[in-house]
Amino acid sequence: MKRSALHRWHEKAGATLAEENGWYVPFRYSNAEQEAGAVRGSVGICDLSHIHEPLSPYARFLIAGPNTRAVLSKLTSLNLDLTTAYGSVAHVRSLVTRHELGFLVMVPRDYAESVWESLLDAGEEFHITVFGLEASRRLEA
Numbered sequence: 001m002k003r004s005a006l007h008r009w010h011e012k013a014g015a016t017l018a019e020e021n022g023w024y025v026p027f028r029y030s031n032a033e034q035e036a037g038a039v040r041g042s043v044g045i046c047d048l049s050h051i052h053e054p055l056s057p058y059a060r061f062l063i064a065g066p067n068t069r070a071v072l073s074k075l076t077s078l079n080l081d082l083t084t085a086y087g088s089v090a091h092v093r094s095l096v097t098r099h100e101l102g103f104l105v106m107v108p109r110d111y112a113e114s115v116w117e118s119l120l121d122a123g124e125e126f127h128i129t130v131f132g133l134e135a136s137r138r139l140e141a
Contacts (some may be wrong), residue, residue, distance in 0.1 A: 004049035005059045005112035015132060023050035028132040035135035039101075043067035044129040045119055046136050048104070049112075059112035063119065064102035064139060067126040072096070072103060074122040090118035101139055 002023045004010075010017065015026035026047060029035060038044060043065035053060060063072060069080055076096070078085040084097045092115050095106040107115045120128055 002050070004047050005109040006047050006049070006116055009113060009116065010047065013130060015130075018133070020050055020133060025050050026130075026132040028134045029130055032132065032134035032138060035129055035131035036138040038127070038129035039065045039131055039135065039139060041065070042126045042128070043071055043102075043123050044131045044135075045116070045123070046131050046133070047116075048136070049109075053106075057109050058106045059109050059115075061105045061107075061116065061119065062099060062102060062136065063105060064099070067123070067128075068102040071119065071123040071126060071128065072105075075118055090115045090122075101136075 001019065007024060010026040013029060016028050017024045018027035035044065043063065046062040048062050049059045051060065072080060075090045076088060078087045078096055084095065086095050088094060089096065089105055089107065092107050092111040097104045
């Protein structure tokens with residue numbers, strides 16, 4: 001079973017892990033409906049490293065919710081109006097693409113935890129929520 005660069009972080013955070021396409025993924029942290037509601041009301045972050053990049057040396061995060069731009073703007077000077085931008089997020093070379101729920105941020109696996117923690121710190125004033133795959137599916141429905 002493959003594991004994201006944040007696997008240990010998810011375990012420490014108490015995530016319920018599940019198998020998805022040969023990966024251990026955070027399925028939920030608490031209650032998926034509450035997670036989805038917190039994202040809809042402010043901002044959340046989800047590890048989607050397992051999607052579309054099965055052998056990639058990159059980690060992939062979804063940042064979603066109405067305060068997404070405010071959080072990302074603290075960590076990057078990229079033009080977030082573009083569909084895709086390549087530059088720095090939290091001082092790490094990143095690819096940022098727009099997503100129907102917010103933005104996808106792709107960073108090298110070796111920097112995944114530091115960028116993840118930076119995003120959580122930047123989102124603290126907005127009560128950023130980590131959310132799992134189950135809440136992600138509810139948001140996309």
